[in-house]
Amino acid sequence: MSLRTVLFERLQHRVFYxxxxxxxxxxxxxxxxxxxxxxxxVFVGPISxxxxxxxxxxxxxxxxxxxxxxxxxxxxxxLVDRVGPRLMLIGVAALLGVACIGFGAAAGILxxxxxxxxxxxxGQGSIMLxxxxxxxxxxxxxxxxxxxxxxxxxxxxxxxxxxxAQWLIGQVGWRGAWVWLGVMTWVLLLPVLWLVAHDKPExxxxxxxxxxxxxxxxxxxxxxxxxxxxxxxxxxxxxFWIIAAGLFTPAMLITSxxxxxxxxxxxxxxxxxxxxxxxxxxxxxxxLAMPAVGWVLDRSDPKYIFSASLVLLAASLTGISLxxxxxxxxAYAICFGVNTAANMTFFGYMWAQYFGRRYLGSIQxxxxxxxxxxxxxxxxxLGIAFDRxxxxxxxxxLLALLPLACAALALFLKAPDLSAARDEET
Numbered sequence: 001m002s003l004r005t006v007l008f009e010r011l012q013h014r015v016f017y018x019x020x021x022x023x024x025x026x027x028x029x030x031x032x033x034x035x036x037x038x039x040x041x042v043f044v045g046p047i048s049x050x051x052x053x054x055x056x057x058x059x060x061x062x063x064x065x066x067x068x069x070x071x072x073x074x075x076x077x078x079l080v081d082r083v084g085p086r087l088m089l090i091g092v093a094a095l096l097g098v099a100c101i102g103f104g105a106a107a108g109i110l111x112x113x114x115x116x117x118x119x120x121x122x123g124q125g126s127i128m129l130x131x132x133x134x135x136x137x138x139x140x141x142x143x144x145x146x147x148x149x150x151x152x153x154x155x156x157x158x159x160x161x162x163x164x165a166q167w168l169i170g171q172v173g174w175r176g177a178w179v180w181l182g183v184m185t186w187v188l189l190l191p192v193l194w195l196v197a198h199d200k201p202e203x204x205x206x207x208x209x210x211x212x213x214x215x216x217x218x219x220x221x222x223x224x225x226x227x228x229x230x231x232x233x234x235x236x237x238x239x240f241w242i243i244a245a246g247l248f249t250p251a252m253l254i255t256s257x258x259x260x261x262x263x264x265x266x267x268x269x270x271x272x273x274x275x276x277x278x279x280x281x282x283x284x285x286x287x288l289a290m291p292a293v294g295w296v297l298d299r300s301d302p303k304y305i306f307s308a309s310l311v312l313l314a315a316s317l318t319g320i321s322l323x324x325x326x327x328x329x330x331a332y333a334i335c336f337g338v339n340t341a342a343n344m345t346f347f348g349y350m351w352a353q354y355f356g357r358r359y360l361g362s363i364q365x366x367x368x369x370x371x372x373x374x375x376x377x378x379x380x381x382l383g384i385a386f387d388r389x390x391x392x393x394x395x396x397x398l399l400a401l402l403p404l405a406c407a408a409l410a411l412f413l414k415a416p417d418l419s420a421a422r423d424e425e426t
Contacts, residue, residue, distance in 0.1 A: 008204070016210030017201070018138035022146050024197050025131040028089060029153030032131075032189045033161035033180045034100050035123015036154075037258070040116075044167040046174040053109055061109060063376055064118030066124070072374035077365020080133050083360070084199035093189035096122040097285050100182030104175040125372065129364050134350030137357055139201045140208040143170035144297025147348040148290040154344060163191055164168050200357075227418040228356025229311075231363050237416050240363075243350050244370050245254045246306055246406045250343040253399060257316060257336060259379045262394050263267065264320055274326060278333040285337025286344075294340050302353055303413035308317040309342035310407035317400040321393040348369065356418045 011020050040062065046057050080088050099122055103115035131150060139146040151275040168177035200209055234240045265275035297305055318337050351363050385395035391419050 021138045025134045026150050026153035028131045030156045032123045032127040033157035035119040038158050039161040039165050042162050047296050053128030056257040061113040062116050065113050067376040068121045069121035069222050070369045072367040073369045076126050077361040080361025083135040085130045086197040086199050090193045092122050092126045100178050142209050145294035147229040148294025148345045151290050151344045157282050206380035228358030230359045234355045234363050239354050242409050246410050248370050248374040249402050249406050251371040252378040255375040255378035256382050260382050278329050281333035282337035285334045286341040289338040290342040293345050307407040307410035310403040312339040313403040314400040317396045321396040354415050
């Protein structure tokens with residue numbers, strides 16, 4: 001009997017194995033830190049000084065690399081459907097470690113851009129796709145709560161990786177820091193994915209959420225068939241495009257708010273230190289709100305919560321334009337943190353909830369591509385507005401109309417009949 005089988009039997013005997021999978025996926029999402037913006041931000045200064053490249057050039061290369069990397073996510077989604085999230089994540093973890101070490105050897109803007117593409121595709125895109133797919137396969141009635149716990153891995157990365165990266169830079173320089181980040185990725189992910197992760201509950205005689213296991217007769221007939229629409233069928237449904245719009249808009253606007261928060265506060269006469277400290281307030285609000293968001297999702301019609309989160313995004317955009325001191329800054333930061341918690345949970349939740357698990361990878365891949373495109377173009381409207389008018393406030397209030405429109409559309413969401421889904425080629 002293999003060690004993997006022994007571990008499964010011992011753990012399943014003590015607790016529903018889906019909770020083990022949730023722990024693995026949360027660790028995986030935490031370990032995506034080397035491919036996330038909050039980690040890169042620490043390296044801009046040292047890279048600029050070492051390579052003689054302006055911060056603007058680095059930021060432009062980063063944005064372009066993020067957009068290009070998104071184009072590979074539909075293919076990665078189809079790969080998940082073929083081989084399962086476990087094998088996909090093992091391959092991604094191995095390559096992410098290599099990409100980190102390679103990034104530390106960047107010698108100019110070209111190699112830097114290639115490194116950004118690899119890290120964003122693997123760390124920010126593929127790991128997010130694989131970890132949310134894994135959790136969606138193991139939970140159904142409790143999917144909202146499980147997704148909210150999963151996203152705590154991202155909140156943990158925000159808290160840990162920038163500080164860790166800063167410490168490593170001080171110890172071994174920015175190039176050595178990337179070597180250690182690569183090694184840490186391998187140590188954290190490869191053993192646990194190889195030994196503990198399993199793609200779906202059905203082949204193990206289990207069901208999502210820990211429902212009653214299949215009988216011996218059912219097991220003899222083979223694993224239970226999974227319901228779900230193909231990507232082609234999903235894209236013919238209005239629900240797909242409503243959800244896509246409702247995820248594209250937050251990806252675009254939340255990125256803008258992260259990117260320009262310090263500048264907006266400064267334009268209102270506030271201190272940079274106060275502006276930076278509000279990120280911590282938002283992170284705390286996000287961590288506290290995530291379980292509550294998931295709990296509510298599991299107990300109500302998701303379209304109403306989805307719509308409410310978009311209204312909250314409009315409130316965040318309007319709120320930051322009204323910040324005039326510490327009190328209003330804190331109110332904005334809390335609102336923004338809760339809104340970020342909701343939207344991060346929705347990415348993993350909505351596609352599986354409305355279109356099923358059978359072809360979930362393909363659908364998630366397409367959906368995540370739409371979101372990343374939104375994130376890559378997000379800062380442009382505010383940047384143009386400030387350059388032209390010298391203020392962000394009018395553009396922020398005008399942009400608030402976008403999530404309000406999406407909130408109205410979300411009220412028309414109707415879940416497809418998955419029981420009638422036909423097999424089609426994607």
